[in-house]
Amino acid sequence: MTPTPLTLPEVEALARAAHEGQTDKAGQPYAEHLRAVAEGVRARGGDDEQIAAAWLHDAVEDDKLSEQWLDEAALSPRTKDVVRAVTKRAGESPEAYAARILATPGALLVKEADLAHNADPARLAVLDAPTRTRLTEKYARMRALLGLKGESSGE
Numbered sequence: 001m002t003p004t005p006l007t008l009p010e011v012e013a014l015a016r017a018a019h020e021g022q023t024d025k026a027g028q029p030y031a032e033h034l035r036a037v038a039e040g041v042r043a044r045g046g047d048d049e050q051i052a053a054a055w056l057h058d059a060v061e062d063d064k065l066s067e068q069w070l071d072e073a074a075l076s077p078r079t080k081d082v083v084r085a086v087t088k089r090a091g092e093s094p095e096a097y098a099a100r101i102l103a104t105p106g107a108l109l110v111k112e113a114d115l116a117h118n119a120d121p122a123r124l125a126v127l128d129a130p131t132r133t134r135l136t137e138k139y140a141r142m143r144a145l146l147g148l149k150g151e152s153s154g155e
Contacts, residue, residue: 003074008048008055011075012038015055018064025135026126033117034058040113050106053082057110061087082107086114098145112148115139 006014015034022030038054046054052075059065060083070080085104088097101107117123119139124132143149 005076006052006074008051011052011055015059018059019062022062022064024123025131026123028123030058036117036120037110037113040116041110044109044113046106046109046113049076049079050082050110052076052079053086053106054110054113056083057086057114059083078106081105082110086111094142094145098142101146108146108148111142111146115143115146115148 012035016031019030019034024030024033034055034057037057038051041050041054056065056070056075056079060067060070070083073080075083081104085101085107101111119136124136127135
């Protein structure tokens with residue numbers, strides 16, 4: 001009696017609704033970041049489970065959806081595992097976060113697409129210099145911890 005898994009359009013609509021009214025650091029609607037990450041996953045050869053996780057990758061971390069919601073959602077176990085893997089936890093070291101991503105099948109591709117969009121020079125250009133520098137260093141460090149080479153955004 002397993003419920004029918006949510007379709008990608010249903011996951012997208014759910015993610016957009018969960019982040020309604022939220023903006024990114026550049027003041028853009030947050031759903032645009034989610035769309036870019038989902039498209040980045042697709043462009044990198046990700047499957048539907050990874051694309052679903054891309055739409056939801058910040059929902060639990062940003063307290064838009066609860067862990068209980070994720071537990072009960074009509075999503076594949078792999079999609080849930082990827083969402084959990086890419087959800088940063090309070091007080092967690094970057095090393096522990098990276099290790100969890102690397103240990104979870106399918107999560108690295110989602111995080112790679114997330115980092116590529118976060119580090120997009122056009123997005124960073126609208127930020128003040130100290131913030132831009134801090135974020136550029138943060139994203140480069142995470143790419144190094146994950147073993148990702150250079151910026152392969154492809155977007």
